[in-house]
Amino acid sequence: MREREISQAVITRLPRYYRYLGELLEDDIERISSNELSKRMQVTASQIRQDLNNFGGFGQQGYGYNVKYLYTEIGKILGLDVNHNYIIIGAGNLGQALANYTTFERRGFILRGIFDNNPVMEDVTIRGIPVRMMDELKDFIAKNNVEIAVLTIPKEHATDVASHLVEAGIKAIWNFAHTDLAVPESVMVENVHLSESLMKLSYRLKQNGEHAYQKDN
Amino acid sequence: MREREISQAVITRLPRYYRYLGELLEDDIERISSNELSKRMQVTASQIRQDLNNFGGFGQQGYGYNVKYLYTEIGKILGLDVNHNYIIIGAGNLGQALANYTTFERRGFILRGIFDNNPVMEDVTIRGIPVRMMDELKDFIAKNNVEIAVLTIPKEHATDVASHLVEAGIKAIWNFAHTDLAVPESVMVENVHLSESLMKLSYRLKQNGEHAYQKDN
Structure with a gap:
């Protein structure tokens, strides 16, 4: 039920949290503060707290996030706990x-x-x-x-x-x-x-002042 | 200069306009009203007018859009006029x-x-x-x-x-x-x-009440 209210933008960010948490797990990191996660992911700590609060928080004052638990829970939200x-x-x-x-x-x-x-x-x-x-x-x-x-x-x-x-x-x-x-x-x-996706890259190249070269045809 | 003010959302939609206009060209359709384009693309006609107004309009009252011209202009905006x-x-x-x-x-x-x-x-x-x-x-x-x-x-x-x-x-x-x-x-x-992208699909399947089956592992 809780997931019903979640905005599309949050949903789009969830797989990225999942990826970073997976990498932390691979590095045997058991817990992480929202500040540290913020630095790694290059999003603000308040964005992280806000996003995760949509699902009931997960963080603990003075402890941060339990990486394994958060990874598992986000996996469940994303439907990755089933085949x-x-x-x-x-x-x-x-x-x-x-x-x-x-x-x-x-x-x-x-x-x-x-x-x-x-x-x-x-x-x-x-x-x-x-x-x-x-x-x-x-x-x-x-x-x-x-x-x-x-x-x-x-x-x-x-x-x-x-x-x-x-x-x-x-x-x-x-x-x-x-x-x-x-x-x-x-x-x-x-x-x-x-x-x-490639056209968006080409648009941004043009905006950035790159002029490439004229087409022959 | 004009492109500087364009929002990311509009940019993301431009390649889709480009695609639809390309298909119209292939079908030898020379002009199209925003209403007709709206029906094909399943976005509102007012959204289309608003999006294209960012680039100075292109439409003519009572005539609609010149497909070839609009296709070419959007191509230029996207940087597709160069290699x-x-x-x-x-x-x-x-x-x-x-x-x-x-x-x-x-x-x-x-x-x-x-x-x-x-x-x-x-x-x-x-x-x-x-x-x-x-x-x-x-x-x-x-x-x-x-x-x-x-x-x-x-x-x-x-x-x-x-x-x-x-x-x-x-x-x-x-x-x-x-x-x-x-x-x-x-x-x-x-x-x-x-x-x-696949995880977003899996999230939506879960939201839609599909339960798949439990993992063995």
């Missing part, structure tokens, strides 16, 4: 790159299947997981309790594939296709539009 | 995936080199571009007028590589390594933290 089955649709370069990210597995995201529409890819295996053809998609999602689909396909196919996924009962789509998906509100979509 | 040379550091799966994205080239981002520290990768070519070893990095940046470095390396090496890049005079870093880089303010950094 999520996911599939990748699109076994091209990016799909294969993501399939090889074992970090996701450690966070509880379990890769169950990889799909493609290119018959050449049939039965190619990536990290031991065979690439399947799209006609198996619907059955596979139902039988394997798949919650998340990662879309690494060209935008031309994305709308069509998204509607198949919705029919098949998918709960969330991590969308790398460079288009906006129209899906029911009950299906969560998180977009990663790489071109747009 | 930017870039290199990729880290020739693993993700680095290779990005190297194969020819869309970036069409937007004016020209891949000049790929670097890795693994001797096995030496002289392997990706899209005709040979992988070079890190000891060539500094010279290469200077000689090839490289502005942007894409970091697709493990976080353990990122800090070290970033400081080499800064010394070599790089202007911007597109950072896929899962860590925050400490670089001078004059160097632009745009982070793509994939794990954090």
Whole structure:
């Protein structure tokens, strides 16, 4: 219930807290003051206290934060205390790159299947997981309790594939296709539009007075 | 000068306008009203008018927007009217995936080199571009007028590589390594933290009442 009131900005910052706390744990640091955490994360100590107060605090006057406890609790808030089955649709370069990210597995995201529409890819295996053809998609999602689909396909196919996924009962789509998906509100979509991120960098370069060079075409 | 006052939120929306206008162009649509654009983009017409007014308007009463003109102007604002040379550091799966994205080239981002520290990768070519070893990095940046470095390396090496890049005079870093880089303010950094995007999806799944299943470990 408490999470309901949390602003989007706080949610966006939580994974970053989680990352820093994870690094502290790796360094065997058991507790940390909000001032020290503030220095490392380059956000103000009052921002940290305010953010964490959304979830009931966690800090203790004169002691600071218990790193392990805070890490675990933020992990729970982020839903990382349970496993999520996911599939990748699109076994091209990016799909294969993501399939090889074992970090996701450690966070509880379990890769169950990889799909493609290119018959050449049939039965190619990536990290031991065979690439399947799209006609198996619907059955596979139902039988394997798949919650998340990662879309690494060209935008031309994305709308069509998204509607198949919705029919098949998918709960969330991590969308790398460079288009906006129209899906029911009950299906969560998180977009990663790489071109747009690169354009923001280019905008800032221009603002910064870098003029690059003129295009030939 | 006018761009100086633009809020971060508007900047973040510009690439999306650019994308929709590009799609309209592909469909040979020459002009569009803010109402029609609003329907397609699922933002209010008043938001569109307000956003574009930041750059002096572009719309004409009773005519709407000239698609080609608006596309070109937004492209200029985003710095897409010039070319930017870039290199990729880290020739693993993700680095290779990005190297194969020819869309970036069409937007004016020209891949000049790929670097890795693994001797096995030496002289392997990706899209005709040979992988070079890190000891060539500094010279290469200077000689090839490289502005942007894409970091697709493990976080353990990122800090070290970033400081080499800064010394070599790089202007911007597109950072896929899962860590925050400490670089001078004059160097632009745009982070793509994939794990954090996935965690936001997992948070929203949890909020939505999906309970997944308990971890074994």
